[in-house]
Amino acid sequence: MLTLAILGFLYEQPLHGYELKDRIQSLTGHVKAVSDGALYPALTRLETAGLLTKHTGPGAAGAPRQTLSLTEAGRAELLRRLREPTQSEISDRNKYFTLLAFLRHLPDKAERDAVLQRRLDFLDAPARFFSADGKTMRSSDLVDPYRRGMIEIAKATRDAERAWLRAELGS
Numbered sequence: 001m002l003t004l005a006i007l008g009f010l011y012e013q014p015l016h017g018y019e020l021k022d023r024i025q026s027l028t029g030h031v032k033a034v035s036d037g038a039l040y041p042a043l044t045r046l047e048t049a050g051l052l053t054k055h056t057g058p059g060a061a062g063a064p065r066q067t068l069s070l071t072e073a074g075r076a077e078l079l080r081r082l083r084e085p086t087q088s089e090i091s092d093r094n095k096y097f098t099l100l101a102f103l104r105h106l107p108d109k110a111e112r113d114a115v116l117q118r119r120l121d122f123l124d125a126p127a128r129f130f131s132a133d134g135k136t137m138r139s140s141d142l143v144d145p146y147r148r149g150m151i152e153i154a155k156a157t158r159d160a161e162r163a164w165l166r167a168e169l170g171s
Contacts, residue, residue: 001028001098002042004089007070007078008102010052014069017043027101031094043068051077082106082115090118113169120165123158 005024009015015023017040024034046052051074054066070078082103089095096119106112129151130137139151 001095002034002038003046004078004081004095004098004102006039006042006046007051007074007081008098008105010068010070011075011078011102011105014055014067016065016067020068028094028098046074050074078102079106083111085115085118090115090122116165116169120162120169123162123165127154127158129154 002024005027006020009020009023021034021036021039024039028034043052043054047054050071053069053071055069056064056066058064082099083106085096085099089099099115103112103115106115126136128136130142130147139148139155142148142151
């Protein structure tokens with residue numbers, strides 16, 4: 001999720017590290033805070049892999065600042081990852097939302113639609129939260145109001161997302 005967010009934001013424009021961190025935090029911070037201990041090693045790995053470059057220039061207060069930019073290989077890697085998301089980037093809502101935030105950069109509508117269709121197929125598959133004796137329990141079967149609430153909230157969210165996906169796909 002972090003690598004995809006880095007590639008996605010730098011695809012849009014070169015950024016200073018703190019600007020990049022702020023954007024990632026805005027996108028994913030509700031799930032997990034972005035620490036310097038995770039971000040800067042990830043940036044170093046991407047630089048070592050030839051996916052981004054760092055350029056040092058003057059800062060506003062006189063101290064030099066590094067600007068991060070994607071290389072052509074980095075741009076190609078983002079497009080590949082958008083075109084070929086992993087199963088967890090389709091099934092995990094937070095990873096999927098990170099993918100969705102940058103999907104517009106994939107130039108081919110058919111490829112974008114293929115990603116959306118994979119998500120719709122995932123959402124159309126039966127969901128299982130709780131089971132007893134090998135049978136999936138419905139919310140009406142549950143005595144626990146909190147577990148019942150989990151299922152009802154998940155169903156409403158799933159239904160809303162499926163409606164949006166169908167509208168986007170024209171189906």
